Amino acid sequence: MKSNQGVFAKRILLAGLIAGSGMLAVSAFAMPEGGAAAKPGCEARQGHANREAQRAERIGALKEKLQLAPTQEAAWNAFVGAGQSGMKRAGGDRKAMHAEFASLSTPERLDRMQAMSDMRRAKMAERAEAIKAFYTQLTPAQQKVFDAEVMAKRQHGHHGHRHQA
Numbered sequence: 001m002k003s004n005q006g007v008f009a010k011r012i013l014l015a016g017l018i019a020g021s022g023m024l025a026v027s028a029f030a031m032p033e034g035g036a037a038a039k040p041g042c043e044a045r046q047g048h049a050n051r052e053a054q055r056a057e058r059i060g061a062l063k064e065k066l067q068l069a070p071t072q073e074a075a076w077n078a079f080v081g082a083g084q085s086g087m088k089r090a091g092g093d094r095k096a097m098h099a100e101f102a103s104l105s106t107p108e109r110l111d112r113m114q115a116m117s118d119m120r121r122a123k124m125a126e127r128a129e130a131i132k133a134f135y136t137q138l139t140p141a142q143q144k145v146f147d148a149e150v151m152a153k154r155q156h157g158h159h160g161h162r163h164q165a
Contacts, residue, residue, distance in 0.1 A: 059083075062149050066142050075137040082130030 059080060068076055101109055138146060 055083075058153070062146075065145050065149065066138070068142075072137050075134045079130050079134035082127045 063076065101112070104112065135143060135146065
């Protein structure tokens with residue numbers, strides 16, 4: 001009898017973990033990039049436009065601080081372009097994605113989550129390579145400025161993450 005209870009408890013735990021991971025995936029798509037509750041309609045587009053404007057401002061300020069030489073412009077453009085490639089989320093409409101996830105079985109949801117994770121990892125690898133290529137084009141003084149700016153960005157919690165100093 002004792003072994004049956006152990007098997008039953010393991011099955012309950014496993015089912016709870018699987019259901020929980022599916023709910024986390026669905027809830028992650030229901031949240032905007034900042035992590036707060038999704039804004040309805042036009043406000044959500046304004047929030048996206050504001051984030052785009054803030055990003056453009058930060059990129060412009062970084063370019064000014066780096067004081068790039070004309071020979072570094074091509075590497076700068078590749079760097080900026082790589083950062084923009086991941087700006088739009090795959091899947092587009094969140095309500096449609098939520099409905100799609102709700103219609104999938106747990107194994108199908110897990111497969112979809114794995115595929116999206118693989119896609120995000122590939123985009124991250126592309127951005128990392130572009131950053132490294134740009135970084136090698138910088139002078140040592142520019143590299144110090146770049147390093148300081150990236151750390152300042154991380155410490156101020158951009159993209160919804162909070163980092164402790």
